[in-house]
Amino acid sequence: MRGEGAPGAAADGISGGGAGASAGIPGPRGEAAGGGGKGRAAGTGDAGGPPRRGKRRVLRWVASVTALLILGTAGAGYLYYTYLNGNIRTDALNLGDNKLSAPRPNAFGQTPLNILLIGSDARDGEENKALGGAKDSFDGPPLADVQMLLHLSADRSNMSVISMPRDTLLKMPKCTEPNGKVHQASKGLVQTNESLQRGGPGCTVATWQELTGIPIQHFMMIDFKGVVSMADAIGGVPVCVDKNVNSRTRDGKGSGLKLPAGTSTIQGEQALQWLRTRYGFEDGTDIARTHAQHMYMNALAREFRKNAKLSNPVKLNSLAQAAIEAMVVDNGLNKIDKLYDLSMELKKVPTGRITMTTMPWIWSPQDSNRVEPKPGEAEELFRMVREDIPLDGQGTPQPGASASAAASPAPTSAPPSQPATDPAAPPAKIPVMVRNATGGKGAAESKVKNRANEIAALLVSKGFTKAVADSQTAGEDTTLIRYASLDQAGDAHAVAAALGLPPTAVQRSTDVSGVTLFVGKDWRTGNAPTPPPPPATKAPDSARPLNGDDEKACMKVQDGFTW
Structure with a gap:
């Protein structure tokens, strides 16, 4: 949709919310923001005569x-x-x-x-x-x-x-x-x-x-x-710190941001300093810088509304x-x-x-200075976006919404597959490798012995006579099925349906060579995995949700960076 007098045709895939709409938004951020492009779009004016x-x-x-x-x-x-x-x-x-x-x-x-x-x-x-x-x-x-x-x-x-x-x-x-x-x-x-x-x-x-x-x-x-x-151009953006802040370490590191306690209006290079500040906010990590960026962008949005x-x-x-x-x-x-x-x-x-x-994140087991997506909660956040669920908890169920789409979240190791487009082979012709992953991520619990053999036998009883237990083990919090190539997607979804697993438990992955069932921590006993908890309807607290109208947000200043 466009206002009166707007020139030109609608942007590709962008319309007043109708089918085919697509796009999003950018914003100034962190340590810098977006780099140079690879050229310019040519002008579209009619050079030889008066414009339309x-x-x-x-x-x-x-x-x-x-x-x-x-x-x-x-x-x-x-x-x-x-x-x-x-x-x-x-x-x-x-x-x-x-x-x-x-x-x-x-x-x-x-x-x-x-x-x-x-x-x-x-x-x-x-x-x-x-x-x-x-x-x-x-x-x-x-x-x-x-x-x-x-x-x-x-x-x-x-x-x-x-x-x-x-x-x-x-x-x-x-x-x-x-x-x-x-x-x-x-x-x-x-x-x-x-x-x-x-x-x-x-x-x-x-x-x-x-x-x-x-x-x-x-x-x-x-x-x-x-x-x-x-x-x-906007004339400055209001930001808040709970103490005087000076982002500079003894060896000269830091953004150089220096502000008094309370609210200040920043612009130009000072705005860039705010968005790049790591030393001086919260715990001095990149996570703290992200929180400061969110406050800035919300304040910037409010300023544009005014100006x-x-x-x-x-x-x-x-x-x-x-x-x-x-x-x-x-x-x-x-x-x-x-x-x-x-x-x-x-x-x-x-x-x-x-x-x-x-x-949501955890400190990486591989590098204590780096982070990884937090199992469970990161995927819940991604799932809500995939399913167009508002993160502020104000969503209402959409008519005709798929129950299976809101079922079990997929693990963070890979995105869920798209619905299968290729037909599944008959069960007896689908090779399935069954891997014991019952210990969960991070080997939090010992694996259940012979679990891969038990589930392989269950699949055989359901007609998947080529199902075999894999000698390799893994660790997954939820049971999932991975497949390697698009022509295996239908087969993977057929296995999921036979076991009562939701479509979101099926993933395409380069880590497997064929249809592979990972029996997760949610399926340590019995012939069916534990039903998943109800899907989240708002962002988890670990995501630090910040509302765009929150004018009281104020960055906590790190100890040792005050003046």
């Missing part, structure tokens, strides 16, 4: 990418259509073999929108070098140091954001760099911010899809100078121009028309229905 009426009229829009940056704010800007199109920077969304099907429409035919917001620490260019510090990394490959998944609900009533700490360890999918260099899927765990080096923003998106099973249609990136220009008004066209011009020049987007958002349509969708969400969260 729709293009001659100054574009009335909702702060376009600005609306994205501030989580669905409303506004309008008066900038010429051709000029803005010529300043949109794009990069390819190359997902390689990691594509997922589009989000499923709800019972009313409305479709959710998902966008990955990427903050790059690129130090390529004089402005970014001056702002970024760390001279030893000048002109080096950028890192995706800020990653936030934005989910706009199908009915446009709410918006959810999940941040992933940059120190998260996970598996990387196969990715290809723009120069053709191929990075094979990682065999071990890799720090998530390295994805940008392995194949550009498309690899970062593919890594999220691999972990969460959430189909992501778009990305947006911002860099150091983009954060500064946006904060300057992005038609009665102040001069300010709107600067806001809109700063937003366009700050962002790099995928080719699906390479026209003002598309950004306008997207911003109109974001406008529908009130700030009180915006929920900022951090992926």
Whole structure:
């Protein structure tokens, strides 16, 4: 949907919540924000004659990418259509073999929108070098140091954001760099911010899809100078600290942020310092920095609501121009028309229905300075987004919602598979390997002896005569079925149905060679796994949910960083 006088056609897949809608939003973040694109979209004005009426009229829009940056704010800007199109920077969304099907429409035919917001620490260019510090990394490959998944609900009533700490360890999918260099899927765990080096923003998106099973249609990136220009354009953002803070260690590390206790309005380089501060907030970790970013983005959204008004066209011009020049987007958002349509969708969400969260995490057993997704609770958060359930607990059941979709959550090791499209073979022709994983993750309990043999015999009694026990063992909290290739999907789902397992327990994985049943801790005895608990209806407390209307949020200052 678009407002009166809006030029152009609707953006691809973005409409007033109807079937086929797609997208999300970006925002200034952490240690930096999104890097340089690989070129600009060509201008679309008619150079040889007067522009069409729709293009001659100054574009009335909702702060376009600005609306994205501030989580669905409303506004309008008066900038010429051709000029803005010529300043949109794009990069390819190359997902390689990691594509997922589009989000499923709800019972009313409305479709959710998902966008990955990427903050790059690129130090390529004089402005970014001056702002970024760390001279030893000048002109080096950028890192995706800020990653936030934005989910706009199908009915446009709410918006959810999940941040992933940059120190998260996970598996990387196969990715290809723009120069053709191929990075094979990682065999071990890799720090998530390295994805940008392995194949550009498309690899970062593919890594999220691999972990969460959430189909992501778009990305947006911002860099150091983009954060500064946006904060300057809005005229400052109010933030709060509970004590005087000075983010500087004895050996000179830290962002340099220095603020008095209470609320201060920050902009320009000071805003960048806030978003990059690690030393001085909470426990001095990257997790604390994520929480500070959430507070900033919510405050920024509220400021845009106050300032992005038609009665102040001069300010709107600067806001809109700063937003366009700050962002790099995928080719699906390479026209003002598309950004306008997207911003109109974001406008529908009130700030009180915006929920900022951090992926639940645990300290990694492999590296005490790194984190991994928290078993159970991280997947619950991802599941809620996949199923378009509001993270603020204000959701209502949708007519025709699938009961099986809300059943058992899939483990965090891989996303659940998409519904099988290939037909299943007869049970007697489906080879099934049964692996004993009854000890749970982290070997919390001893495994039940001979459990793989018992369940293999159960499958044989159900007609799966090629089921055999695997000599290997594993550890899973919930029972699941993994398969290797798409032509095995139907067979895997047939095994799940025979055992009474939900579709969410079926996963595609490169860790197996065929259909493999992992008998988890939830199935230590009997002929059926323990029924899962009722699915969550709001974000877990470990995700640190923050409401967009919370003006009392205040960062706790770390001991030793006061003045």
